[in-house]
Amino acid sequence: MTTPLRLGIAGLGTVGAGVVKIIQSRANLLAQRSGRPLTITAVSARTRDKDRGVSLDAYDWEDDPVALAQRDDIDVFVELMGGSDGPAKAATEAAIAAGKDVVTANKAMLAIHGQALAEAAEAAGHVIRFEAAVAGGIPVVKALTEGLAGNQITRIMGVMNGTCNYILTRMEGEGLPYETVFNEANALGYLEADPTLDVGGIDAGHKLALLASIAYGTKVNFAAMDLEGIERISIDDIRQAADMGFRIKLLGVAQMTGRGLECRMTPCLVPAASPLGQLEGPTNMVVLEGDAVGQIVLRGAGAGEGPTASAVMSDVIDIARGIRVSTFGQPATALETARPARASAAAPYYLRMELEDRPGALAKVATVLGESGISIDRMRQYRHDSPSAPVLIVTHKTTRDALDHARAGFADTGVVAKDPVMIRIEMV
Amino acid sequence: MTTPLRLGIAGLGTVGAGVVKIIQSRANLLAQRSGRPLTITAVSARTRDKDRGVSLDAYDWEDDPVALAQRDDIDVFVELMGGSDGPAKAATEAAIAAGKDVVTANKAMLAIHGQALAEAAEAAGHVIRFEAAVAGGIPVVKALTEGLAGNQITRIMGVMNGTCNYILTRMEGEGLPYETVFNEANALGYLEADPTLDVGGIDAGHKLALLASIAYGTKVNFAAMDLEGIERISIDDIRQAADMGFRIKLLGVAQMTGRGLECRMTPCLVPAASPLGQLEGPTNMVVLEGDAVGQIVLRGAGAGEGPTASAVMSDVIDIARGIRVSTFGQPATALETARPARASAAAPYYLRMELEDRPGALAKVATVLGESGISIDRMRQYRHDSPSAPVLIVTHKTTRDALDHARAGFADTGVVAKDPVMIRIEMV
Numbered sequence: 001m002t003t004p005l006r007l008g009i010a011g012l013g014t015v016g017a018g019v020v021k022i023i024q025s026r027a028n029l030l031a032q033r034s035g036r037p038l039t040i041t042a043v044s045a046r047t048r049d050k051d052r053g054v055s056l057d058a059y060d061w062e063d064d065p066v067a068l069a070q071r072d073d074i075d076v077f078v079e080l081m082g083g084s085d086g087p088a089k090a091a092t093e094a095a096i097a098a099g100k101d102v103v104t105a106n107k108a109m110l111a112i113h114g115q116a117l118a119e120a121a122e123a124a125g126h127v128i129r130f131e132a133a134v135a136g137g138i139p140v141v142k143a144l145t146e147g148l149a150g151n152q153i154t155r156i157m158g159v160m161n162g163t164c165n166y167i168l169t170r171m172e173g174e175g176l177p178y179e180t181v182f183n184e185a186n187a188l189g190y191l192e193a194d195p196t197l198d199v200g201g202i203d204a205g206h207k208l209a210l211l212a213s214i215a216y217g218t219k220v221n222f223a224a225m226d227l228e229g230i231e232r233i234s235i236d237d238i239r240q241a242a243d244m245g246f247r248i249k250l251l252g253v254a255q256m257t258g259r260g261l262e263c264r265m266t267p268c269l270v271p272a273a274s275p276l277g278q279l280e281g282p283t284n285m286v287v288l289e290g291d292a293v294g295q296i297v298l299r300g301a302g303a304g305e306g307p308t309a310s311a312v313m314s315d316v317i318d319i320a321r322g323i324r325v326s327t328f329g330q331p332a333t334a335l336e337t338a339r340p341a342r343a344s345a346a347a348p349y350y351l352r353m354e355l356e357d358r359p360g361a362l363a364k365v366a367t368v369l370g371e372s373g374i375s376i377d378r379m380r381q382y383r384h385d386s387p388s389a390p391v392l393i394v395t396h397k398t399t400r401d402a403l404d405h406a407r408a409g410f411a412d413t414g415v416v417a418k419d420p421v422m423i424r425i426e427m428v
Numbered sequence: 429m430t431t432p433l434r435l436g437i438a439g440l441g442t443v444g445a446g447v448v449k450i451i452q453s454r455a456n457l458l459a460q461r462s463g464r465p466l467t468i469t470a471v472s473a474r475t476r477d478k479d480r481g482v483s484l485d486a487y488d489w490e491d492d493p494v495a496l497a498q499r500d501d502i503d504v505f506v507e508l509m510g511g512s513d514g515p516a517k518a519a520t521e522a523a524i525a526a527g528k529d530v531v532t533a534n535k536a537m538l539a540i541h542g543q544a545l546a547e548a549a550e551a552a553g554h555v556i557r558f559e560a561a562v563a564g565g566i567p568v569v570k571a572l573t574e575g576l577a578g579n580q581i582t583r584i585m586g587v588m589n590g591t592c593n594y595i596l597t598r599m600e601g602e603g604l605p606y607e608t609v610f611n612e613a614n615a616l617g618y619l620e621a622d623p624t625l626d627v628g629g630i631d632a633g634h635k636l637a638l639l640a641s642i643a644y645g646t647k648v649n650f651a652a653m654d655l656e657g658i659e660r661i662s663i664d665d666i667r668q669a670a671d672m673g674f675r676i677k678l679l680g681v682a683q684m685t686g687r688g689l690e691c692r693m694t695p696c697l698v699p700a701a702s703p704l705g706q707l708e709g710p711t712n713m714v715v716l717e718g719d720a721v722g723q724i725v726l727r728g729a730g731a732g733e734g735p736t737a738s739a740v741m742s743d744v745i746d747i748a749r750g751i752r753v754s755t756f757g758q759p760a761t762a763l764e765t766a767r768p769a770r771a772s773a774a775a776p777y778y779l780r781m782e783l784e785d786r787p788g789a790l791a792k793v794a795t796v797l798g799e800s801g802i803s804i805d806r807m808r809q810y811r812h813d814s815p816s817a818p819v820l821i822v823t824h825k826t827t828r829d830a831l832d833h834a835r836a837g838f839a840d841t842g843v844v845a846k847d848p849v850m851i852r853i854e855m856v
């Protein structure tokens with residue numbers, strides 16, 4: 001097969017420019033592997049005159065990504081604009097309507113509109129591929145959709161927002177408070193224009209929602225995700241968790257349980273000696289667990305020009321090779337509507353609270369825990385100079401309901417200075 | 429597409445039985461993902477009457493795997509017999525001649541005959557897939573062939589023999605000598621019938637040769653590999669490497685250099701804090717490095733019923749889905765003959781030697797190193813009760829030639845008690 005595969009690329013930011021560079025610099029290698037040449041027909045971006053470190057002279061220019069998507073002389077529409085709605089969605093819909101395959105890095109768009117877009121593409125006999133939308137260069141969509149296709153997936157876990165992991169590991173390494181590191185990261189341009197997308201867990205949540213859909217054959221349901229960011233993590237929690245052999249990560253977990261599909265992106269404590277616990281800086285890690293394969297761990301750069309462009313190229317080469325897999329691993333119309341689990345599976349929890357330093361205070365706390373059905377695995381009270389004493393508790397497995405009951409009870413004791421910090425411990 | 433994909437399975441050991449179990453227990457899930465039912469038509473093994481924990485009543489039996497491979501009512505021949513030649517090769521050749529696709533877990537056969545088999549299959553328009561041949565359940569063949577297809581691969585590293593890693597980590601953990609742990613592992617059935625396949629690095633070398641072929645677009649050339657087993661690793665080396673921040677692994681490294689294709693499976697020191705250094709027990713790890721993606725680390729079970737069967741199923745489902753990729757990622761006839769690198773890239777080395785305890789001994793050793801052009805990064809001499817003193821040296825980057833020169837020089841000094849241990853340090 002020597003017919004070229006003709007691409008239209010919309011969005012020429014870091015990733016778009018990276019894709020153009022790979023296609024220009026590795027033409028022979030790509031053609032050998034793809035079995036046919038890969039060519040760029042036309043490109044589109046908001047600004048034409050901008051130095052992107054790459055020549056675009058050989059390509060047609062379209063101001064309007066929708067017009068690009070509809071061109072007769074492209075086979076694949078490569079959407080690298082971003083944003084859940086607006087031009088990205090309009091152009092993707094136009095591409096599908098015009099009979100193109102779509103490659104996208106847009107996790108937000110797919111987490112919200114993935115079901116509708118996949119149904120439309122599949123009805124037209126075309127594919128939407130999105131390796132670059134999840135965990136950057138790590139080929140996790142392919143690993144899950146194809147590599148582990150013989151497994152009933154039992155659990156997915158992931159640290160998939162490099163910025164959050166950078167903030168948490170830098171807080172720990174330098175002993176700095178959250179605000180300081182957040183401001184640093186912002187100044188360095190590590191955060192999205194709306195930082196809540198990163199530190200609020202939304203970006204990582206979008207990624208997890210997509211993986212959960214593939215793993216469990218269910219419609220993407222980002223709205224049902226249990227979402228909590230890292231804004232409330234203090235350097236005290238990081239230090240004291242470390243003291244007990246744990247590290248704090250913004251961890252995504254998706255598992256199908258008897259109560260429904262549990263899907264959450266929240267801060268968790270993980271054992272410091274586990275692969276997830278050892279993860280430093282902006283690196284991403286995804287853990288896939290299947291009934292046959294056991295545990296597979298994938299680790300790599302979760303963002304950046306090269307890694308994300310590598311993932312885009314993987315999808316493009318798949319299409320060139322004639323590899324056509326449904327967006328979520330089976331026909332979109334066959335995906336089921338998952339019942340969201342009302343509560344998470346039981347787990348041990350880490351509690352940190354400030355107790356007023358007077359006789360009987362600890363007894364009152366212990367009584368509340370006992371009455372809530374929560375038993376204590378380990379407890380530490382630290383030396384202190386202040387009028388209140390920091391107390392750490394690691395519980396045995398318990399539930400959110402029990403913890404909510406205890407939280408209300410603590411408030412009534414009159415000895416717990418502030419609302420306690422409660423962080424789930426995920427045994428990985 | 430609802431035409432079933434019909435399998436003939438030859439070899440019903442652990443992996444074969446595992447494949448049958450998955451197909452029997454997950455029929456609906458597999459059909460949904462594959463877009464068509466997967467059925468087993470017939471099976472073959474050396475012994476018919478044997479409890480394999482699974483019913484074979486529904487399948488035809490063939491005593492002869494060649495006859496199985498030639499049946500008109502199978503689409504895919506699943507070769508799980510093992511052995512580089514003999515029945516496995518004969519049946520695979522018969523399957524190709526009869527127009528079947530082939531899925532195999534047979535690293536030895538492909539490392540020796542992969543080029544000829546791939547050429548034959550591709551000439552007939554069929555595929556040979558071998559995810560299960562490398563690193564068990566880790567989808568590394570797919571990650572490299574497809575997931576990183578947009579990259580020029582710069583280096584592959586891997587710990588891909590679980591038994592060797594089990595022996596090394598158990599020696600370290602329990603402080604036991606090699607022979608003791610080797611005998612233990614043998615008694616537990618962890619070793620191949622010919623243990624040299626494991627501890628001599630041959631099995632892992634086969635796997636690395638296959639990955640190198642995909643990565644660099646070259647014909648498999650197992651014979652050119654630099655191969656060294658773990659038989660000479662002593663508990664002293666393990667301890668003293670640990671003392672300097674390293675761990676010893678049987679590490680495969682394949683990289684294309686200006687001097688040719690460097691491909692070796694040898695004991696190496698790796699930093700204890702690196703992902704490879706942290707690997708415990710029988711777990712496998714493969715590190716893939718590409719010019720765009722940077723470093724991707726894959727970790728999982730490298731052997732066993734479930735993991736290996738999972739990898740076989742991945743290939744079967746690919747074929748059911750219509751995914752057809754050349755065996756080594758590009759047409760076998762397009763693969764180049766790599767020039768084997770005459771020498772490895774320069775690297776730091778760990779040297780351990782016993783020095784006679786008399787004045788000037790260390791000076792003589794240092795002089796030999798200097799004259800060989802080897803500079804010293806770190807050196808330690810340990811307290812001792814014996815007449816000879818253990819001395820450890822970590823060199824700066826140097827070459828094998830320089831080390832061979834030094835080795836000869838040491839022998840001439842008259843103060844070096846035994847042939848020194850020299851182990852490469854791989855900076856991962």
